[in-house]
Amino acid sequence: MGTSLTVRDISKRFGRHVVLSHVDLDLDAGEAVALIGENGAGKSTLLRVCAGLMAPDSGTITVDGAIGYCPQVPGLLDLLNADEHLVLFGRAHGMTRADALAVGHQLLEELGFPVHRREVTRHLSGGSRQKLNLALALLGGQDVLLLDEPYQGFDHGTYVNFWHHVDEWRAKGKAVLVVTHMLAELNRVDRVVELHPAVTTSAA
Amino acid sequence: MTTLGRVVATAEMLGRDLLRRRLALVLLVALPVAFYVSTRFGEGGNGYTSGGIGLSWSIAGAALYSALAARPVDRRLVLDGYRPAELLAGRVLLLTSFGLVLATAFTGMMWAFVPPKNAVALIVAMLLVALVAVPFGLAIAGIVPHELEGTLVLIGMVGIEMSLPSRGTLEGVLPFGASHRLLNQAAGSDLAFVPCVARGLAWATLALVIAIVAWWGRVHVIRHGRTRARPHPAGRLGLLAAGAMAVAIIAFPWSLGYKPAHGRNGQTTVTTGSPDTG
Structure with missing residues (x-):
């Protein structure tokens, strides 16, 4: 499979603070890569x-x-419920209301989100908000998934389930880049890339 | 059809969001009412100008906050496929509808308390307030993307208009200056109607152009490995032309002031003194 994401010599600084310095990264289709590093290493950036x-x-x-x-922080509208988010984001992918709800409900059910709930997202638990956040990132069947600690707030069962989904996405040919601090799960990915503050090293 | 669907979806979701902010809705109505009532019954004037200022604060504030609250989501939506202009269009559609409804209701209330001497001027002035306030609030949100700073700019811009002499040159060219003069006209001042309307519409256009440019800069995403998504050249030219024309109309030395009126004996007189103590 071909390369889905190619990062070459990326540098980024905020004022005098260098966050990324000459970072290289390749991510192939059908590959899952974990991006790890200490706080402030520039993973989210x-x-x-x-x-x-x-x-x-x-x-x-x-x-x-x-x-x-x-x-990492769910980008949701506090006073809209899950279905309304699905419709709004589904439109971005050219989906009808019915299609967005059908696909979205399937994704949410797979993640263990109670789709029958109609509360606005402000009243949802952190884990439920995060599930919706993740489902919105998957709604259009995207090819390259950039997931920034997407399991925060998940209960144990959903967390384990998340890594099963990573396997499934990889099997479908998607390229998955996951920022994670859960080092125990690094055996679930193909490669691990560690970012150090302003220095990047890569390990196979 | 996709574009229309996205615009409608944006407007629909903003409407649902707004309707669930019940306290905010109450305050959006209460603010101009409080302004109006305090002037009308506190100072005894007709209160039209105070009502217009309160309404401009309410509508522009609603536009400002709705845009800032949705900004993180807007960037995700643009990343997923929305155009910044589609999000802005949906927001303008919903907020303008809301503003016009509020302005109409508020006009009816002021009319009930003090029937205007020039009804057309009152109606047009209040509709102009709504038409200017929405893009004005969105433009501030695009330029000053933080709630406190944006609110202070809004309060400052409208507040300056309150503190300026009602017939001064500067007051006349500020965003709500034209509608304020029309409100004076509604109360009986003999003003040039068409230039006021033209300047008010020019401000609505200019604010919209600023909002489009500023908002595009805030929410656009970089499409790696593809041609950078920029506004279509024709669109950019259209924005430039519309902005230039609006500036020209605003800056044009219209005779917005109190035009000469002829007295009963044929003597030319000039109306003095604002009939609106608000």
């Missing part, structure tokens, strides 16, 4: 740069396919 939400100071990024981005 790298994902935001890859997603196109932030411009790098230098370097190039090439993406082959549609990006599904799941931010």
Whole structure:
């Protein structure tokens, strides 16, 4: 399978603080890569740069396919419920209301989200909000998944289930880049990339 | 059809969000009412200008907060496929509808308390307030993307208009200056109607152009490995032309002031003194 995401010589600084320095990364279709590193190493910044939400100071990024981005902090509207989010985000992918709800409910059920609930997201638990957050990143069947600690707040069963889903996405040919601090699960991915503050090393 | 669907979806979800903010809705109505009532019954004037200022604060504030609250989601939506202009169009559609309904209801209330001497001027002025306030609030949200700072800019811009002499040149060219003069006209001042309307519409256009440009800069995403998504050249040219025309109309030395009126004996007189103590 071809390369879905190519990161070359990416640097990014905020004021005088260098966050990313000459980072290289390749992510192939059908591959799952874990991005690890201490706090402040630039993991989330790298994902935001890859997603196109932030411009790098230098370097190039090439993406082959549609990006599904799941931010660390759920980007949700507090006073809309899950179905309304599905319809709104589904429109972005050209989906009808019915299609968005059908696909979205299936995703949410797989993640253990109670789809019958109609509460606005402000009243949902942190884990439920995160499940919706993740489902929205998957709604359009995106090819390149950039997931920033997507399991925060998940209960144990859902957390284990998440890594099963990573296997499934990989089997379907999706490229998955997961920011994680859960080092016990690193055997579930193909490669681990560790970011150090302003220095990058890669381990197979 | 996709674009229309996205615009409608954005408007629909913003409407649902707004309807669930019951306290905010109450305050959005209460603020202009309080302004109006305090002037009308506190100082004894007709209160039109105070009502207009309160309404402009309410509608522009609603636009400002709705845009800022949705910004993190807007960027995700753009990443997933929305165009920034589609999000903005949906927001303008919903907020303008809301603003016009609020302005109409508020006009009816003021009319009931003090029937205007020039009804057309009152109606047009209040509709202009709504038409200017929505893009004005969105433009501030695009330029100053933080709630406190944005609110202070909004309060400052409208507040300055309150503190300026009601017939000063500067007051006349500020965003709500034209509608305020129309409100004076509704109360009986003899003003040039068409230039006021033209300047008010020009401000609505200019604010919308600023909102489009600022908002595109805030929510656009970089499409790696693809041609950078920029506004279509024709669109950019159209924005530039609309903005330039709006600035020209605003800056044009219209005779917005109190035009000469002819007295009963044929003597030319000039109306002095604002009939609106608000």
